[in-house]
Amino acid sequence: MLNISNRRSRRSLVAAAALSLAATAFGAWTALPAVAAPLIEIEIAPPAPQVEVVPEHPRPGFVWVRGYWRWEGHRHIWVKGTWMKERPGHHWVDARWTPVGGHYRFEEGHWD
DSSP states (O other): OOOOOHHHHHHHHHHHHHHHHHHHHTTOOOOOOOOOOOOEEESSOOOOOOOOOOOOOOSTTEEEEOOEEEEOSSSEEEEOOEEEEOOTTOOEEOOEEEEETTEEEEEOOEEO
């Protein structure tokens, strides 16, 4: 079972694009609401995380984002970890799969 709420996601994207276009047309920049990622719930558990060797820290101001399994419609694909520029006052929450009632729900990595 694959449940991606595309209709809601499309409406959100269209609304955000319309707001952006309106703001640009009137010469004003406004803070737009974040568009939520589509909900992914599947019956197939992700494999165990791969062991990654963390490369040398590039320079101060970067945080390591661990790799994760991404669902590609019919199978899991490993996304390698990477260094990301940190956001002062925030901390990175890694992407994760959570078991929910016999299914697995994906939550994108994000700043909190």
